[in-house]
Amino acid sequence: MSIIQNSKIDSIEGGEGVKIKEYFNPDNTLNQINYSIAQCSLDVGKKTKLHKIKSSDIYYILEGKGNFKINEEVFCLEKYDSAHVPPNSKQFIENIGSDNLSFLCIVEPAWKAEDDEILEE
Template identity: 45%
Template sequence: MITKKIEEIEAFTGQEGTQIKQIFSPIEANNAIRYSIAHCTINPGNNSKPHTMKTSEMYYILQGNGIMHIGEEQKQVKQNETIFVPPMSKQFLENNGKIDLILLCIVDPAWRQEDEVSE
């Protein structure tokens, strides 16, 4: 059994300006999974940089609210909401709330730097 505590995972700043804690990827799970899952934080008034992924993504909002931008669409999103981001979609998430916007990001297949293009 492999378990992790969010508070014990070292954070890094993503290319898109978020604080990211990589929870699991195929490497940490002995290649038993093909996706990656990360815990992401966007501070109030900030947003991720517009970017495109070759892979699909799923965001699950744990705390806060914001505006999700996918292509020409935008939608207000909040706690307990899930967002599907299709592959090759220009996207960014904006925190227009007063508290940190915290979410889980699931990328399938697993996130790789070469699959992400910042705008």
Template identity: 40%
Template sequence: MFIKDLKNCKEFIAGDNAILRELLHPDKEEINLRYSLAHAVVKQGETSSRHKLKYSEVYYILEGKGIMYIDHESVEVHSGQAIYIPPNAIQCIKNIGHSDLKFLCIVEPAWRPEDEEVL
């Protein structure tokens, strides 16, 4: 059995300027996964940097609301929604709420620095 507590995950600033904590990554734990799972936070009034990944990504909004930008589209998002981001799509998310915007990031295959380009 493998259990990892969010409060025990080291917090760092990701390339897109979101506050990130990696929960599951097959390169960092002895787990048999093809994807990575991270917890992200964008502070009130802030926007993550525009970036794109070589592979698809899913955001699952836990708390707050924002505007999700994918290529030339934008839509308001809120807790309880899952957002599919296609491979190579230019993306960012803006927090438009009155508190932190918190969401999970799922990347398959697992996220690697060489697969991301910050614009």
């Protein structure tokens, strides 16, 4: 069993420009898991850099509103919406609301920095 308390997790800045708090990853969990879960937040008017990862992602919106581009399609996501991103898909999310955009990102197999490719500066 693993208990992860939000108050004890430091935020990091992701390479694509989002604030990340990683809850579960095989590197910080006693049990063998093959996925990672992170809470991400994006300030008003900001967008992540276009990127792709080798793994499959699921985004689950906790707060706010954003335009989420997956390959050539754009989807408007709001609180409690979710989206599946197939492996190696070009993607970014943009905060189009008046509050911070907060979402969970579930990655399987687990996110690794070397699997994340930033496609723009």
